[in-house]
Amino acid sequence: MVVTAKSMDGKEIGKVEKHYHPQATNCRDTKERYGAQWKVANLRDTSLQPNKTKAETIEFELPAGVRAADVTVDLVYEDVNPDNKYPIHSITKRVSLDK
Amino acid sequence: MKGFRIMLVLLMIIALPVAAAAQKAKTIDELATMYDASSCKSCHAEIYAAWEKSHHARPLMGVKGGLMLTPLALKKGEPGSTAFSEDSPKKMTVKNFPCFKCHLPQAVISAEDSVAVELAEALIAKDSAKVAKLQITCIVCHNTKAIIHKRELGEPEKGVLYGLKDVASHGDKTYTKVKKSAIMKDSVFCGQCHGLGPNLEFDQAFQCANLYGSYLHNYVSSGGTHTCQECHMPKVDGKADHLIAPNFNDDKGTSELLAKAINLDVQTIGYEWLRKAATYVPKIVVETKITTTAGHRIPDG
Numbered sequence: 001m002v003v004t005a006k007s008m009d010g011k012e013i014g015k016v017e018k019h020y021h022p023q024a025t026n027c028r029d030t031k032e033r034y035g036a037q038w039k040v041a042n043l044r045d046t047s048l049q050p051n052k053t054k055a056e057t058i059e060f061e062l063p064a065g066v067r068a069a070d071v072t073v074d075l076v077y078e079d080v081n082p083d084n085k086y087p088i089h090s091i092t093k094r095v096s097l098d099k
Numbered sequence: 100m101k102g103f104r105i106m107l108v109l110l111m112i113i114a115l116p117v118a119a120a121a122q123k124a125k126t127i128d129e130l131a132t133m134y135d136a137s138s139c140k141s142c143h144a145e146i147y148a149a150w151e152k153s154h155h156a157r158p159l160m161g162v163k164g165g166l167m168l169t170p171l172a173l174k175k176g177e178p179g180s181t182a183f184s185e186d187s188p189k190k191m192t193v194k195n196f197p198c199f200k201c202h203l204p205q206a207v208i209s210a211e212d213s214v215a216v217e218l219a220e221a222l223i224a225k226d227s228a229k230v231a232k233l234q235i236t237c238i239v240c241h242n243t244k245a246i247i248h249k250r251e252l253g254e255p256e257k258g259v260l261y262g263l264k265d266v267a268s269h270g271d272k273t274y275t276k277v278k279k280s281a282i283m284k285d286s287v288f289c290g291q292c293h294g295l296g297p298n299l300e301f302d303q304a305f306q307c308a309n310l311y312g313s314y315l316h317n318y319v320s321s322g323g324t325h326t327c328q329e330c331h332m333p334k335v336d337g338k339a340d341h342l343i344a345p346n347f348n349d350d351k352g353t354s355e356l357l358a359k360a361i362n363l364d365v366q367t368i369g370y371e372w373l374r375k376a377a378t379y380v381p382k383i384v385v386e387t388k389i390t391t392t393a394g395h396r397i398p399d400g
Contacts, residue, residue: 003387020397022396023280027304030349036198036305037198037305040305045396047399048389050321050323050395051322053390056387057386060388062383069369073365078161080161080165086347095383097369097381
């Protein structure tokens with residue numbers, strides 16, 4: 001998931017990535033491995049779990065003089081490598097500090 | 100005596116094909132022929148067409164034309180080689196490809212080591228056409244993997260396919276009968292290959308899919324009741340979809356399937372945070388909530 005905040009002139013204010021997937025090592029060192037032939041067991045699992053909500057709170061401080069931003073949340077599935085992407089959802093919301 | 104000789108000859112003639120059938124395949128072509136399911140196509144055209152697009156039809160190809168077993172075929176010590184690699188492809192055996200457990204189950208019971216050598220050489224030569232001949236065909240699921248209670252029910256019978264119901268007379272030359280499988284509608288059937296976790300039964304442990312473990316321990320335990328087949332093999336025109344989606348070679352279809360299973364909720368607020376007296380920090384807060392209807396962790400396989 002990539003959360004990006006941009007000012008009204010399109011300048012990026014901030015960007016946060018969250019990665020949801022099981023992470024395995026070969027159990028002989030602490031390096032994460034991809035590929036069944038190298039992995040032995042999961043060390044950490046941040047993946048999306050059935051019947052559980054994955055909730056995040058992400059904060060961006062706005063630069064001086066900026067009172068509004070467009071926030072885009074892109075949820076993307078990556079398979080085999082980070083370049084092989086399957087877009088799932090993209091939601092953009094405008095946030096203003098002015099009432 | 101003459102009658103006895105005739106009987107003996109007749110018995111030998113009858114016994115020959117049986118012995119031949121029990122022999123293991125020496126080549127990729129022989130193994131492919133042994134498990135060939137092309138005759139299924141004439142009567143089950145829609146199911147066959149869906150299967151042809153599925154990952155089951157290209158279990159050694161990976162995603163988008165890859166040859167995912169290549170690291171095993173590389174020479175030991177070569178960059179990218181694995182603990183399963185040997186000094187030469189000529190030394191490869193069926194045991195050097197533990198992935199066969201699920202990616203080509205028929206090789207475990209029906210292939211000589213020469214098939215492993217031929218596969219290793221094909222992988223190194225990037226001979227996709229040859230590797231593509233090795234498939235998880237109809238026969239693998241509807242015969243080889245159809246029985247898990249072998250002590251009670253015996254081994255899958257030759258000439259018999261296993262399905263959702265008994266069919267006394269099945270119009271195929273080789274598979275003349277269909278018997279009802281005890282497990283074909285159940286998740287455990289898929290769980291045979293779609294993984295509980297690390298494969299610790301091998302002399303070099305490794306981990307592929309964890310999907311069935313996730314299903315059992317996170318989905319069923321939280322009250323989930325759907326089977327793998329209900330979600331991944333929905334009825335299309337009254338027949339189970341043998342595409343068994345996702346098909347990761349289909350970008351659009353995969354995105355649509357994921358979007359159907361995964362919900363994203365985004366809420367935002369903007370305000371001026373009073374960090375300390377007279378010091379306002381303009382801030383926006385993004386709250387995201389992801390929920391899924393899948394019966395297993397995402398991602399997994």
